[in-house]
Amino acid sequence: MTWNNLGAWRLLLVLWLLPLAGCSVYSFTGTNIDPAVKTFSVATFPNNATNGPSFLSQRFSEDLRDYFQRNTTLKLVPRDGDLQFEGQIVAYDFAPAAIQRQDGRDQAGINRLTIQVRVKFTNTKDPKQDFEQTFQSNGDFAATQDITVINNDQAAIRRITDRVITDVFNKSVANW
Template identity: 70%
Template sequence: MTLNKRSAGAPFWLLSCFLLLLALGGCKVYSFSGTNILPEVKTISIATFQNNANNGPSFLAQRFTEDFKDYFQRNTTLKQQARDGDLQFDGQIIAFDFAPAAIQQQNNQDVAGVNRLTIQVRVRYTNTKDPKQDFEQTFQSTRDFPATRDISSINNDPAALREVFRNIITDVFNKSVANW
């Protein structure tokens, strides 16, 4: 009798799976990485971001661009090419600021309790297959550091900059290919 109950539910289970797959397959492609990329989009090109920030370190643009490329390579199946991709990114780092964020009284003097790193990146996104998705927008991320850390120690700490980069890149990713 147990066998009959299981076999009677099998067609319902198969039908449910089929309907779920049908619902997921619309005009756009869904992936478990959260992307929403049209099936005809196959390539991506990411130009080197320019460093237009007045006080950013010299390696800033190269490191940001490489992290940007790595993120898209890990999270999509798009083939990267130097130019004329179906999806195209370019832009510039427009701000790199390291300033006191919390002032405290110490020995009757105002001193920084926390220093804040702020990075802003202007991104231009072109979708050659769906121009309605194009945008140009500024993305920003910040990270606080103890006042004992100065800017040179931050610049020599790849993990510190990468955290700020990752926040910006994730926001760009979500706006462009995840359509959030």
């Protein structure tokens, strides 16, 4: 066998093995999921905050499930998934965020809604990845909007909870 033939065979071998190099646990969504992990489960997150709209518990839980289904190849199971999410909504706080002095009185320039969710994550395949953490996000609203108006604006609340869900996703499967 000549050097050129040997070089060609080496090149073919490298080209043949190259696709196998992609069989690691990284994906284009930024996840870092062990191939042994096949399923996930999300328990309903009860709203244990002192206030908040009645739909918040169900909406947050469903949105968390949907996010994982869209961004991973994991199969959703009702309980006992390889990855397990449970927790509770612990705070739903609406308060002035920017105080302005107007006509000799202090008034809110904007109001801020802050939502905190306590998440317990269990990775049955790698318990070193387990965590329990509170995630928080907020949104600012015009001072003219009161909490009743905001509670009826599901899209506004969803923008806040979507950021919490993204943080939970990144912490649990993207290792950020």
